[in-house]
Amino acid sequence: EGHWVSETAWTVDSLAWAESIGARITNNSNAYDFSSSAIAQKYAQTRQGGMIHFASAHNDSLPQVTFPAILASVNALAAMMSDGTRAPYSNFGPGLDFCAPGDEIVSTDRTGIAGYVAGDYLIGSGTTFASPFAAGVAALVLSINPGLKSQVVEQIMQDSSADLGAPGFDSDYGWGFVNAHEALLLADAAVRGACCVAGECADDLTALGCQFVGGAEPGGRWFANRACAAVQCPPANTRCSMAEAIAADGIIELDNSHLTNPPNPLYDCGSGDFHDGTLWFRFVAEGDSVRINTCQSKGQDSTFAVYDSCGATSAMICSEDDGRCVNSANLGDQCITGLTPGQEYFVQFSAWSSGDRGSYTLEIQSPCPPPNPIPDPVTILENRAFSLRVPPPFPTNSATEHETALRVQIVELQNPQPPNFPQFPPPDFSAYESGPTCTDPLGCARWVGPLKTYFEGPSSQSATFRAARLQCTPYYYDWSVEGTFYVIGAEIMPSSTYDVYNVDLSCLGSEDACTDVSGPLRVTTGRYGDVAPPFTPPGTINQPDGIDVVSLVNKFKSLPGAPSKTAAQLQPNTPEPNNSVDSLDIVACIDAFKGFPYPFSGPCVCPSTVVCNAAACTSAASCRGGTCTKTCIGGTWDGLPCGNNSHCAGGTCGPGFCRDACGRCRP
DSSP states (O other): OOOOOOOHHHHHHHHHHHHHTTOOEEEEOOOOSSOOHHHHHHHHHHHHTTOEEEEEOOSSOOSSOOTTTTSTTEEEEEEEOTTSSBOTTOOOSTTOOEEEEOSSEEEEOOSGGGSSSSSSEEEEOSHHHHHHHHHHHHHHHHHHOTTOOHHHHHHHHHHHSBOOSSSSOBTTTBTOBOOHHHHHHHHHTTTSEEEEETTEEESSTTTTTTTOGGGOOOSSOEEETOOGGGOOOOOSTTSGGGOEEOOTTOEEEEEOTTOOOOSSOOOOSSSSSOOEEEEEEEEEOSSSEEEEEOTTOSSSOEEEEEESSTTOSSOSEEEESOSOBTTOTTSOEEEEEOOOTTOEEEEEEEESSGGGOSEEEEEEESSOOOOOOOOOOOSSOOSSEEEEOOOOSOTTOTTBOOOEEEEEEEEEOOOOSSOOOTTSOOOOOGGGSSSTTOOOTTOSEEEEEEEEEEESSSSTTSOEEEEEEEESSOOOBOGGGSOSEEEEOTTOOSSOEEEEEEEEGGGTTOTTTOOOBOOOEEEEOOOTTOOSSSOTTTSOSOOOOHHHHHHHHHHHTTOTTOOOHHHHOOOSSSOOTTSOOOHHHHHHHHHHHTTOOOOSOOOOOSSOSSBTTSSEESSGGGGTTSEEEEEEESSTTTTSEESSGGGSTTSEEEEEEEEOTTSOOBO
16 A cells, blocks of 8 residues: 554564574665664664664655664665666665665565565565665675674675765765675685774784674774785774763864765764764763864864764754854854763764865863953043953964853942042942842843944044943854953943953853853943043042043043043933033033032833834933934944934934933834
8 A cells, every 4th residue: 555554662573583583684675754762772782783784765765864774773775777877766865875776676475465466476666675685785795704793794795886976985875886796705805804993904804803892883994805004094983983082171183184984974964965084082071061163173174063872863063164263164163052961972073075184173172161251451440431352252262253242240330439428429229239239120230232333533534443332132242353342331330330241152042041151350430520540449539620621621622632432421321422522521520520429310121111113202302211312224333323324334324213211222
């Protein structure tokens, strides 16, 4: 009827029965619509015990091998036409091992109505018929030399097959068309040749244990009728089961220049073919994450994948051209989370193609190192802003490009030293301070948003600086490509203290619980209006004074030696770096000189209570205590605040809409 039914136990029991009678070869001309760890384990266990398994790749015309043929312990077969081409209905792909006749094959049939046809013989097509051909070749090899282990029989079949398609192994034909005659010749010569095991060579196949005592996977291959002098043995770790151990904080210098594709690769990382020159490594996780990178490599193009076992059916992560290595977009740098401390994991490393084989550096760090702490670049104490300069994120590899987010934890707001006059106490913003008084939904923290370039003076010919506004959500960016930049926002105010953290990209979506975070940078702002030296703190005299007022007047006039805009802008609740320093800033400094307290409303709740673009406005007066903000439409700064079209680099400054007192809104 064109279909069949099965249960996991039937396959497991049949393999166990074959094992009990001493069978050496099995064939399974079926494709299962399910996978089973019990079946996979039984195939692997019996192959390790000396059995050789074959199965059909299936007949869907797809570039994938079905279960159980896809298993590393099973040899998968494609079907060939009589003209020497692969049958159009045959499956193929990275898990394929061999191809064999499979089209219009004459075969015996069950007698009577129990069979496919009324007679005792039929003519059929499919990988169902190709797989037994290969199993028969294996049986012939064992008839010549019954002492050969399963790995040696498979190697004989690989070396004796007629190579089709690309030279060596390829996903269209596997190792090629099985050749019984050549296989028998090699089997007869199987005690003469060069044997590679664990990277060493011996001219006697038994000298290095080429019978693979204990069922261990081969670390390389053997070469019939060849001497060691003519053979370059591959490293031992060309297969997962022979993976080389590496410390959880280790660096491996490797060379895969003389390797070819492995005979039975694990699973591919997204391309139509598996990669070239594969080597395997294993490590024990010392935390719940691991960083793997090849950024320091001399090789041109590589990929790696991480598995939780050699029998895994899919990779935990694949790295192909992730773009995080500055020296090459074709190398990789990944932090993988979700590991179990103390568990062993396996890394499959490959060159992308044969032309990319060469020298590579593979670095493993478990757990992932946190981003570098942020050094303090401050030379002038700002009132309404602070400056940052962020280093590359990983201390061990300056060649890495990596995104992080900057979290600003609010420690203390408005604690002037020396204190304000008793009649002018500072405003109470303790609900936004970290600690027991915090009632802020975001835990009294904000995030640094996208950077924008601003003009220092009123002219577009003046110097520029880079600044970012505080926002409610994380923004990931490679801050290390910037020099010194400034952070502004309603939450940044005079006489206040903040801790700034560098949060790794691996924390995306789980920032609250993530541990891949740098230590804090403690930032303190100066007294309100204190825009010119001497500063308090670190001084102890009352500030601001007349010098500060004069400095602001000089900034208003754009005179040389005046303070920077980020230091001189004192108002409003959220300073607007698109605007120039004006008379309101001078008035604010005079009020501060008189001892008046900080006059603005301070932080706003996150997320904002104001809906974006819901209420049009022409001035703040129509926004009920909020701000009237124009934003860029299109261009580089689409969605960011603007005063006029000159602020929108390729876009236009749109109409005003109400936002909250911090200049924010929610979608």
